[in-house]
Amino acid sequence: MSHIVIIGCGVVGAAIAYELSLVPGLKITVLDKQPPAQGATGAALGVLMGVISHKIKGKVWRMRQFSIQRYETLIPELEALTGRKIPFNRQGILMLCPEGENLADWEKLAKIRSSQGWKLEIWDTAQLKVNCPQLNCEEMTAAIYSPQDRQVDPVALTLAMVDAARSNGVTFHFGVTIEGYDLNSTLQNQPLEIKNTNVAKIDQLPLLENVDWLVLAAGLGSSQFQLSNQAWATPQSANNVSLKSLPVTENCPQFHTETKQIVNIKPVLGQAIHIQLSCLLGNPNFQPVITGDDVHIVPVGGGEYWIGATVEFPTDQEIGEPAKLEAVMAKAKAFCPALAAATVIKTWSGLRPRPENRPAPIIERLQGSNILLATGHYRNGVLLAPATADAIRQMIVADEIEF
Numbered sequence: 001m002s003h004i005v006i007i008g009c010g011v012v013g014a015a016i017a018y019e020l021s022l023v024p025g026l027k028i029t030v031l032d033k034q035p036p037a038q039g040a041t042g043a044a045l046g047v048l049m050g051v052i053s054h055k056i057k058g059k060v061w062r063m064r065q066f067s068i069q070r071y072e073t074l075i076p077e078l079e080a081l082t083g084r085k086i087p088f089n090r091q092g093i094l095m096l097c098p099e100g101e102n103l104a105d106w107e108k109l110a111k112i113r114s115s116q117g118w119k120l121e122i123w124d125t126a127q128l129k130v131n132c133p134q135l136n137c138e139e140m141t142a143a144i145y146s147p148q149d150r151q152v153d154p155v156a157l158t159l160a161m162v163d164a165a166r167s168n169g170v171t172f173h174f175g176v177t178i179e180g181y182d183l184n185s186t187l188q189n190q191p192l193e194i195k196n197t198n199v200a201k202i203d204q205l206p207l208l209e210n211v212d213w214l215v216l217a218a219g220l221g222s223s224q225f226q227l228s229n230q231a232w233a234t235p236q237s238a239n240n241v242s243l244k245s246l247p248v249t250e251n252c253p254q255f256h257t258e259t260k261q262i263v264n265i266k267p268v269l270g271q272a273i274h275i276q277l278s279c280l281l282g283n284p285n286f287q288p289v290i291t292g293d294d295v296h297i298v299p300v301g302g303g304e305y306w307i308g309a310t311v312e313f314p315t316d317q318e319i320g321e322p323a324k325l326e327a328v329m330a331k332a333k334a335f336c337p338a339l340a341a342a343t344v345i346k347t348w349s350g351l352r353p354r355p356e357n358r359p360a361p362i363i364e365r366l367q368g369s370n371i372l373l374a375t376g377h378y379r380n381g382v383l384l385a386p387a388t389a390d391a392i393r394q395m396i397v398a399d400e401i402e403f
């Protein structure tokens with residue numbers, strides 16, 4: 001029986017754990033330094049921009065499409081298994097188009113989506129006013145309505161996946177910080193030994209022997225993981241971390257003691273706000289996510305809405321300033337003036353895991369090793385969690401069959 005250890009229990013790690021728990025004959029352990037859904041997942045708005053995205057082909061579109069389809073079965077499946085309610089908005093996403101927007105591009109995209117079996121509607125301002133009377137259409141030229149896109153509560157979803165995976169036999173350990181692992185044992189088809197785990201908890205982890213696959217789903221924390229010197233001690237493996245050339249001993253002339261970061265993930269801060277209104281915005285029977293000027297208004301029930309989020313890079317000045325969130329709120333009020341009457345329930349922020357110098361996300365097998373990377377999902381980790389879990393499942397199952 002293969003033993004799979006997943007590091008990280010945000011939406012990505014939890015989705016992988018649940019998906020793998022459906023494969024017979026796997027032993028699965030999930031480790032996280034915190035309780036589940038505390039990292040970026042705990043801050044996310046859960047907007048699932050699949051059909052309405054501009055991606056039309058290749059892996060990025062396939063992943064979005066897979067996730068959008070999988071969510072339709074995943075949510076009822078998890079609710080039935082766990083008895084938990086997962087807030088899942090099936091009323092679509094409405095994207096507002098300001099003056100000057102190239103509608104021809106949207107018309108082209110709508111045709112492509114139709115050929116792919118998806119719907120995308122282009123509404124003129126008259127239609128927009130009828131369907132969403134709460135909106136100020138003065139500076140709008142049109143709106144794009146994507147009825148098959150969704151929004152999900154990321155924390156409720158993650159907790160349900162943890163429960164469901166646990167009931168399928170997955171073991172979870174929270175409060176366990178993994179600081180590194182022994183590279184010598186990351187050779188393909190060799191048992192993996194995780195070391196430097198949190199000392200206080202190590203006694204509870206005898207099960208970390210004989211690990212066949214390590215899945216790194218630690219989001220921003222993935223950057224802390226390093227390959228030790230032996231991985232690139234030989235010239236031919238310097239760039240591609242070819243572990244097959246191991247073992248290298250201290251007598252080897254090329255031996256040196258540096259370490260190499262596995263992935264470089266940088267934080268991009270997002271601030272958001274939870275507000276309350278005395279009544280629902282617009283038509284009570286039509287409460288889609290509304291997006292304008294890269295700001296989402298997300299209905300969460302009972303006249304409450306999440307609004308966000310800022311996108312603040314490490315190189316920006318004055319990161320995390322309340323003024324940045326106020327600017328987001330001002331944008332939202334510009335297209336939805338009724339928000340001026342809102343009471344603030346809370347504000348929060350989180351760090352999106354963005355890969356440095358390469359596209360998001362990173363889902364791959366670290367060459368020559370039994371380490372699988374499922375990280376760096378940046379702005380779309382909730383959307384892409386089901387597709388990521390499926391990709392990881394396929395890598396493991398394909399290898400098991402081959403082996």
Ligand SMILES: Cc1cc2nc3c(=O)[nH]c(=O)nc-3n(C[C@H](O)[C@H](O)[C@H](O)COP(=O)(O)OP(=O)(O)OC[C@H]3O[C@@H](n4cnc5c(N)ncnc54)[C@H](O)[C@@H]3O)c2cc1C
Nearest residue numbers: 008010012033039040041047178219221270350381382383
């Ligand atoms: C404000 C905001 C709004 C967002 N809105 C959306 C949205 O609308 N739609 C969308 O799809 N995405 C959205 N995102 C992005 C989304 O939140 C992330 O892409 C996603 O949560 C990444 O999930 P993850 O599981 O990879 O990472 P995380 O949720 O960060 O989980 C990683 C886990 O790994 C653990 N960990 C890290 N290091 C270690 C270690 N050494 N040992 C043990 N455990 C470790 C952490 O404790 C954490 O629990 C938003 C993000 C923010 C901040």
